[in-house]
Amino acid sequence: MMPAVQDMAVHLSDRHFRTIAELIEGQVGIKLPQGKRLMLEGRLHKRVRALNFSDLNEYVDNLFGAEHFDTELTHLIDVVTTNKTDFFREPQHFTFMRDVAIPALLKLHGRKNANLKIWSSASSTGMEAYTTAMVLDDMTRNGSRFQYRILGTDISTAVLRLAKTAIYTRDVLAPVPEPFVKRYFLSSRDKSRGEVRVVPELRRMTHFMRMNLMDASYPVDRDVDIIFCRNVLIYFERETQRKVIEQLCSHLRPGGYLLVGHSESMIHSAVPGLKQVQPTIFKV
Ligand SMILES: C[S@@+](CC[C@H](N)C(=O)[O-])C[C@H]1O[C@@H](n2cnc3c(N)ncnc32)[C@H](O)[C@@H]1O
The missing domain is CATH 1.10.155.10 (Chemotaxis receptor methyltransferase CheR, N-terminal domain)
Structure with a gap:
């Protein structure tokens, strides 16, 4: 017919x-x-x-x-591209970062004023990067001594535009602890817009650029402390997953951490030198 x-x-x-x-x-x-x-x-x-x-x-x-x-x-x-993300998504990673990874990395840096580098490698609209910024800033307010820079990269220009403006609708703040909402977000003057913006102090520490994880090399430093690669590997074939993880790990400093999404926990098996710390947390 x-x-x-x-x-x-x-x-x-x-x-x-x-x-x-x-x-x-x-x-x-x-x-x-x-x-x-x-x-x-x-x-x-x-x-x-x-x-x-x-x-x-x-x-x-x-x-x-x-x-x-x-x-x-x-x-x-x-x-x-599927760009779903949230503030404090898979929150156990941020607890681990605060309680285990950062203290261990500070020891490795061995200096009073370490400069930590964190990379959100499939950043979407930036919520993973800004969540990291909130947690790190909070640590420094509570006595930890370090500086930090956060890099967010993604293949989609549309989400990167949003990430750079750091303006979100108020409803996405539901997972953010109340004291952090008050400290790290500004409300739009026009309340009817229902928008919030990440404060300049955190925006200054966070940079975004377009990058394809499929590229043969990444224009990123090779002494990154923590790399987030969450909820993106699931869209790739197994061999592509392996190559991406291997390449990401080559950008970690010795003792650095790789965090993957909960549905990506088996992905490490083919990458030599990668030690599993917890189901979704790896260390080189
Ligand atoms: C589902 S979001 C995950 C966002 C964040 N990592 C999280 O877990 O909340 C997946 C992101 O991966 C990005 N992406 C897909 N393929 C990519 C590639 N080849 N290189 C870089 N980013 C890619 C998409 O544009 C999308 O923003």
Whole structure:
């Protein structure tokens, strides 16, 4: 039976879906199973309309010839990435950082005024990086002596824009302890907007840049103290996961920590030199 005219316009053909899936897996490492097809079609419509294509397939046909292929790839990446994150997500990592990792790292630094480097390597909108900043700032207020810098990187430009502004809707503050809400967030003057912004003191310590974990090398220091790589490896094939972990570990100082998401706890097995401290916490 012939598909309805409307169906032809709103769905990707098998071939066009495969084209996008192969492009995304090759460039970003993310697998796009058939189950993601409807989501992809739904999210691409806006872009197809903005570029005046008659339907999704015409958009895909013109993708590779596009003068602005890089721009289109950036849009596609924003569309296919899952950016879910939270402040204090998987909070046991932040407790471990405060009670175990930082004290151990300070001993390794062996100086009074250590300069700790923390990297949130799939930062999404920055909540992981700013949670780290809150915990570290709180430690220094309670007598720990160190300085710190936090780097957030992600492949999606849309989330990085948000991370840099550090403006969020008030409802995302639910997991943040009340004293931290008062100390580390400013409310918008216009209360009807319901927005908050991370205070400048923490923003100054936190920087964001675009980086693809699939790249052959990362433009990041090689003496990082703690790397967060949470809830991103699950989207990659096993061999890609192994390469990414191996490369991330080469950016850790000896004794540095790698923290992965709770569904990624088995991932370490193929990386030599990586010791498991707790199910989702590793040390080099
Ligand atoms: C589900 S979010 C996790 C955010 C945060 N780490 C957390 O656990 O709350 C996954 C993030 O990984 C990013 N990402 C996916 N593939 C990537 C790649 N190849 N390189 C860098 N970031 C990537 C996505 O853009 C997204 O923001």
